[in-house]
Amino acid sequence: MVEEVYKNIWKIEVPLPKSPLKFLNAYVIVGDKKNLLIDTGFNRQECKDALSQGLEKIGISMDNTDIFVTHLHSDHSGLVSDFIKKGRRVYCSKKDALDINTLRDFNSWKNKFIGAEKLGFPENLDEYFDRHPGFKFNNTHDIEFSYVEDAEIIQIGEYSLQCIFTPGHTKGIMCLYEKNHRLLFSGDHILERITPNISVWSMENNALNDYINSLEKIKKLNVDKVFPSHRKLFDHCHRRIDELLDHHRERIVEVEEILSKKSLQSPYEIASQMKWDIKFTNWDDLPHVQRWFATGEAMAHLVYLYNLRKISLSDNKYYEFSNFY
Ligand SMILES: [Zn+2]
Structure with a gap:
């Protein structure tokens, strides 16, 4: 499904077969000279088809479209190499970008989970790694990313999109905030019905602490509309943040x-x-x-x-x- 959800902002529903998340919301911001595609979907034929058909329906070409990758997970980054055109930019935080280029390589993929053998899994960990969708469905490699920093602005048409660094769900996840229109592209940082997964595999990474701080950071912003990466758009950003904070307190x-x-x-x-x-x-x-x-x-x-x-x-x-x- 493809629809214009706000003036010059389109949502393409990219199916995620067998995933409880069901769809990735890829957003397209249409500008006068260039456009921005936010996230891509898994490297699966169903995702490729939905994304291509969506872009066609909106009537834009990737020849003048940059890509913004909210974070490294393969349902967001899996198709960057397949869609980016020569000379166009792929924006991402440096932390996550460095990981994305190595996701296809089994050994570097495994190295991300150093320490995981101490979590008490009964099976050999290779059985977990082989089946992990993050490894199976990513085709992104050799991308020269344009690293974005916290507070940096990407201008697309009438929209000034400010990058907001919100670590927790991943180490380098970024949201995009449009101050004048009070819009937030929240990636997987804030979802409506789903609690974003906060997982760690070693004692060194206090991701839940980072996540709580990143929720508090977004709470300081005026937001009227949230464009999440999964499920429905919603208006009640602050209430949802409070629910997520409560959820983790209960946990x-x-x-x-x-x-x-x-x-x-x-x-x-x-x-x-x-x-x-x-x-x-x-x-x-x-x-x-x-x-x-x-x-x-x-x-x-x-x-x-x-x-x-x-x-x-x-x-x-x-x-x-x-x-x-
Ligand atoms: Zn994610």
Whole structure:
């Protein structure tokens, strides 16, 4: 589906087969001399077709269209190499851009998860990596990115799009903010019905702390309309931020309660006892990918609590946490 959702701003729904996210919203901002495409979809034929048909329906050519990649995940960055034309720019934060060019290479892909073997997964981790959509569906390589910094402006037609650095969901994720029209292209930083995934694989990355700070940063802006990367557009930006902050506060309490019942538990063991918004009766029967994301999310809350000195860590074969310090 392709529609003009605001003056000269179009939304192309790019299907994400087998993903609970269902669609990626790729946005196109049409200017007088050049246009901007925000995000692309997975490297899958269904995504390529939807994006090509969408651009055709809007009536623009990639010959005068730049691409802005909100963050490294393959449902956003997977098709950049397929769509970018010579001489056009691909904007992204430096942090995520450096990762995107290596996503197709299995070994560098694996290296991103150094430390993950200590989270307590029972299987060999290669089984998780092979099946991960981030590895399977990315074709972006050898791109000379135009790195964007926090507060930098990209001008497209009547819109002055300010890059806002909002780490948490990834280390380099950026939103775009249009001050005069009070618009926010929120990427995966703020979604309406879905809680953005905040996952970490090592003690070094306190992504939940970054995410909470990035939510507070957006809360300071005047926003009338949010253009998220998945699901519906919405108006209640500040209310949604409060809901997301509440969600993580509840998750923190949940993790503390699980630890109060038993000391020395691995992130995997803790994740198996948390409530997840997916149907399952037996944790061990869940597909690899779902256990992988759930454990990463549990780990993000554990690292956050550890840095607040609320829980302790025993660094043995696995990371094991206890609810005292
Ligand atoms: Zn994402």
